[in-house]
Amino acid sequence: MGKENGTGGMNQPKLGWEFFGAELRRHREAAGLTQQELGERVFVSGTYIGQFETAVRKPQLDVAQRIDVELRTDGFFERVCRELVNRSPYARYFAAVAELETSATSVYEYDPLFVPGLLQTEAYARAVFLANQPLAPEGEIAENVRMRLERARILHGAKKPFVWAVLDEAAIRRRVGGAETMAEQLRHILELATDRHVVAQVLPFSAGAPALQGMTKFMAFTDAPPVAYVEGPGTGNLLDDPATVAQCELAYDLVRAAALSPEASLALIESVAEEHANEQTA
Structure with a gap:
């Protein structure tokens, strides 16, 4: 899985999925909606909304976009979601x-x-990444291998x-x-x-x-x-x-x-x- 660099912007230490969830709960309650009611409007279950609010589960970008529409938050949740995804060392889709x-x-x-x-072992993972990215710098290959082994922990x-x-x-x-x-x-x-x-x-x-x-x-x-x-x-x-x-x-x-x-x-x-x-x- 390739490395993704962040895009900068919101770099406050407090920004994380817990922050996303706390803000979601605050805006939802301010709008007078239950978890079930918001879930129905953004096409997920009320249980999912609860899991977003407690950071048990992370929403996909399209869900964050629909939340912005329903809560009238002017793209706030989409921006936070994009920032948190961009911070990950993995490819955006992974x-x-x-x-x-x-x-x-x-x-x-x-x-x-x-x-x-x-x-995968280290040598096998390295061979897979080299085959997929034959022109990538050695440092990038090494970092990809390190992250894969880190996942296996x-x-x-x-x-x-x-x-x-x-x-x-x-x-x-x-x-x-x-x-x-x-x-x-x-x-x-x-x-x-x-x-x-x-x-x-x-x-x-x-x-x-x-x-x-x-x-x-x-x-x-x-x-x-x-x-x-x-x-x-x-x-x-x-x-x-x-x-x-x-x-x-x-x-x-x-x-x-x-x-x-x-x-x-x-x-x-x-x-x-x-x-x-x-x-x-x-």
């Missing part, structure tokens, strides 16, 4: 996803091309989420970064899978066409509805419409059902890791 990962209780992911970011924290990753067979066989990097990467997955908080499956070539056509991530939370995230070249979409999320979840379940069992998947990953290691020494 900033909210990176924040949500830190509060998710469960993360489910499928990627047809690569090992999911949370499971949630797997070892006190509140680590349960992670279920389905890897396409192509992702474990393609030599991203070379044989040595791949052997290390697959052994890293095997090591993570010894933790009961991480489950890895492999969707084999024999399964045919997958129900999901691209990288898809789901996140579940204790006090908020689940969200889905889909990504394409240079772009991504965070989805929170319940019907859309449910449709994506069904497709993910079909992929998971078509994959090898966790035990058979780990056996295949170990076997392919040995193949990469043997190629390295050949």
Whole structure:
């Protein structure tokens, strides 16, 4: 995920999502609206408004824009939202996803091309970024790798989420970064899978066409509805419409059902890791 620089402007230390939420509550109450009433006007639930006000969930830009219209705040919430997003070191389309990962209780992911970011080693991540940004300065590549590894720290924290990753067979066989990097990467997955908080499956070539056509991530939370995230070249979409999320979840379940069992998947990953290691020494 590429680095995004801030645009300057509102740099007061107090400015954060808590500030956004406190101001939202103040303006909503001044307008005489309940959370449910404001939610209906901006096409989200009243529960979402409450989560915005307590900074449990961050609104997308279009929601902030609709809030400005309904509360007649002359673009205030849009400006604050843009500033907070621009402060994130991640690409604008990924900033909210990176924040949500830190509060998710469960993360489910499928990627047809690569090992999911949370499971990547330093060498593998570097190879992915170099392939995607071959002309980028070394400092930018190094910073992107650092941020990706920083995200993965949630797997070892006190509140680590349960992670279920389905890897396409192509992702474990393609030599991203070379044989040595791949052997290390697959052994890293095997090591993570010894933790009961991480489950890895492999969707084999024999399964045919997958129900999901691209990288898809789901996140579940204790006090908020689940969200889905889909990504394409240079772009991504965070989805929170319940019907859309449910449709994506069904497709993910079909992929998971078509994959090898966790035990058979780990056996295949170990076997392919040995193949990469043997190629390295050949």
